[in-house]
Amino acid sequence: MKRIIYIMCMALSALTLCTACDDGRIPEKVRDITEKGRVATLDADIAGTGSWAKGYTVALAGFTDDGTYAEISKDIKPDANGHVNLTLPGIPEEVTKLEVCVINSIRKRVVTLYTTTVTDNGDTIRIKPDAAINAGMLAAIQTSLFDKQCAHCHSGSAWAASLNLNDGKSYAQLVNVASTKEPGKMRVLPGQADASVLYEALATNMSSPDEGNWKHDHSNIMVTDRTGLQLLKDWIDSGAKE
CATH class of the missing domain: 2.60.40 (Immunoglobulin-like)
Structure with a gap:
């Protein structure tokens, strides 16, 4: 009789152990949380x-x-x-x-x-x-795009297209300012990069001399810098904040 009770207890212990494994409650391994490097x-x-x-x-x-x-x-x-x-x-x-x-x-x-x-x-x-x-978004565009790619023509006392892209001047010259090259359009229209002359001139052939009254094709300026072009688009589409 004692032997039968002992066997039953062993069987119940095995069943309990299997259940614990099956329900996912497996003890976690000790993790090394030391920061390396x-x-x-x-x-x-x-x-x-x-x-x-x-x-x-x-x-x-x-x-x-x-x-x-x-x-x-x-x-x-x-x-x-x-x-x-x-x-x-x-x-x-x-x-x-x-x-x-x-x-x-x-x-x-x-x-x-x-x-x-x-x-x-x-x-x-x-x-x-x-x-x-x-670390402002416009400041980043100023240093990475306007200063490097644009200010050599759009600065000084005789800037091209009457557009001054020097630091401290560019925002007032661009945002909600009518284009002198594309009548009826804004240089930068907040929220609408695809309707902004600045972005269109860099992203399309709008400024090709064959297309209108432009003297310089701007579409090749950002051809190797698609990340910078996307940055400009996102700045305008997000509201062109100062």
């Missing part, structure tokens, strides 16, 4: 992070020498005074530079705002820019 800290005043359209992020990001996609990144969110104290742990060995930059939804670099070379493989990398960083 280098650590960077950012101490900076940064303005304009809230002006970006959906799909863009102002971040502290790590890149390889020739990389255009961030190996690691962390969103930058300034406090009420525009100050940032941020720590980025676990920086991989292959990262050779850290940037305060803007990345898109696939972590591709859109524009660099501040950069520093990573040479220390042991201690914390401390980043403290000497001056405040303007």
